[in-house]
Amino acid sequence: MVTPLLSIHILGAGRSAFLEFLRNLTPCFLFASVALFLSVRLDFNRVDLSNWAPTFAFIVCALVSAFAFFANLSAFLDSALGPNQRLERAARRLRLRGAHPRRIAAALLVLKLRMQPGVVVQVLVAFLVVNAALYGGVFASAGAVVAALKNGLR
Structure with a gap:
């Protein structure tokens, strides 16, 4: 007998991806902290080329943090929603027919809901985990x- 809690992908087969997502948040928020610390000294109201080094460091840290977070997020969501060859084939067929990306996304959502009605709970749990991690890390x-x-410290 499968309990409803264990039917959630991130508590079952996707547990390692969930833990990896949480582990990979550390560098994201480390770079975000450095960018935030560097931004205190910057004046964004005017252009000052004499202050290029801290500005460059701020931009690099902010971009690395954002890119690392979104790369980590996409890897986690790929795992949280589970791989599915049937969805990939349907998307490929729709792309070959020249369907608009929104139409492809809507069709894939309907197909996924028909195949796995419980996916709504998994998406909701993944959404809550991602937002809790993001807001917790920012604070x-x-x-x-x-x-x-x-x-x-200055």
Whole structure:
């Protein structure tokens, strides 16, 4: 007998992907903290070429953080929703027929719901996990920067 809790993919077969997602958040928020710390000294209201090094470091850290988060997010969501050859074949057929991307997405959503009606719960759980991780990391990064600035680190 399968309990409803274990039927959620990230608590069953997708458990390792879920834990990897959480583990990979650390570098994302480390770079976000450094970018936030560097942004305190920057003046975004005017262009100042004499301050190019901190500005460049800020931009690099912010971009690395954003790209790392979205790469980690896409890997997690691929695993959370589970691979499916039937969906891939349907998408390929629709693309070959010249269907609009929105129409392809809608058709795949309907097909996925027909194949696995419980996927709505999995998507909701994945959405909640991602948002909790994102907001928790942002608040932790902001807290670390505020603490560093209060302690005189500049």
